[in-house]
Amino acid sequence: LEVRLVTIETQGGRQVAVLARDGTSVRPLKPSAGEASGSMLDLIAAWPAFRDGIDPHLGAHVALGDVKLLAPIPRPSRNVFCVGKNYHEHAKEFASSGFDSTAKEVIPEAPVVFSKPPSAVIATGETILGYLDPTRSVDYEGELAVIIGKGGRGIGRATAMAHVFGYTIVNDVTARTLQQKHRQWLLGKGIDTFCPMGPAILTADEVPDVRKLNLRTWVNGELRQDAVVADLIFDVPTLIETISAVIALEPGDVIATGTPVGVGIGFSPPKFLKAGDRVAIEISGIGRLENPVA
Numbered sequence: 001l002e003v004r005l006v007t008i009e010t011q012g013g014r015q016v017a018v019l020a021r022d023g024t025s026v027r028p029l030k031p032s033a034g035e036a037s038g039s040m041l042d043l044i045a046a047w048p049a050f051r052d053g054i055d056p057h058l059g060a061h062v063a064l065g066d067v068k069l070l071a072p073i074p075r076p077s078r079n080v081f082c083v084g085k086n087y088h089e090h091a092k093e094f095a096s097s098g099f100d101s102t103a104k105e106v107i108p109e110a111p112v113v114f115s116k117p118p119s120a121v122i123a124t125g126e127t128i129l130g131y132l133d134p135t136r137s138v139d140y141e142g143e144l145a146v147i148i149g150k151g152g153r154g155i156g157r158a159t160a161m162a163h164v165f166g167y168t169i170v171n172d173v174t175a176r177t178l179q180q181k182h183r184q185w186l187l188g189k190g191i192d193t194f195c196p197m198g199p200a201i202l203t204a205d206e207v208p209d210v211r212k213l214n215l216r217t218w219v220n221g222e223l224r225q226d227a228v229v230a231d232l233i234f235d236v237p238t239l240i241e242t243i244s245a246v247i248a249l250e251p252g253d254v255i256a257t258g259t260p261v262g263v264g265i266g267f268s269p270p271k272f273l274k275a276g277d278r279v280a281i282e283i284s285g286i287g288r289l290e291n292p293v294a
């Protein structure tokens with residue numbers, strides 16, 4: 001059973017469903033008492049007991065065109081953890097852009113962790129409101145995001161991967177001039193609609209080696225980013241170890257792991273997103289996250 005989990009909205013309300021292998025239909029997961037109430041966060045918490053017996057809970061196939069796909073976690077229970085400058089070539093392009101007001105070194109000595117508020121999350125197909133940045137310096141950042149399954153504080157590298165529920169895609173959309181102007185990145189990156197997420201969560205047991213996943217980003221069909229997760233400066237176990245050392249991770253937490261080289265600010269002159277542009281991000285096995293810009 002290949003498990004790609006999605007959150008859908010139908011006339012019956014919001015529920016979690018399993019995306020069919022060919023991606024053309026979904027099978028809603030029918031809630032059972034004490035197991036899952038229909039939200040992704042509840043399912044993640046219940047997953048250890050649920051995982052082996054999922055088949056009896058699967059409803060009939062529904063065509064994907066007949067449901068609205070939401071972000072897999074439409075409203076995370078707290079901020080989305082994010083990691084800045086976590087690919088070597090991207091750290092260099094960011095440093096040479098002159099937009100970096102926060103650090104003197106090119107390659108960080110420790111993970112650069114910040115967060116985006118849950119209110120920034122939108123689904124694939126929904127519109128990035130670029131006009132909320134009055135300076136129109138909106139940039140894309142295609143990223144692999146880790147979904148935490150089992151929480152905890154003080155999780156060590158050696159056991160960190162056992163805490164991963166699955167993986168999705170996040171576009172860490174950024175208003176570059178606000179990122180620079182306000183020093184802290186919250187206002188530059190926490191803007192409403194600036195956290196597209198999805199389309200699905202690929203469960204961790206479908207990913208024998210996360211380092212082999214490939215990430216690609218296109219703007220209006222033009223390939224801008226193409227990297228493998230193995231190029232991360234700080235890998236997934238290190239990120240989990242670093243964050244959980246001081247903040248207890250909780251089931252359903254999202255960690256966006258950073259973006260590779262090829263963002264708009266890396267070009268001279270910068271290639272910022274304009275109204276009418278479309279940004280698409282694909283990661284092998286997870287799917288395609290595509291959003292128009294207004």
Ligand code: MG
Binds near residue numbers: 082083084085258259
């Ligand atoms: Mg980023």
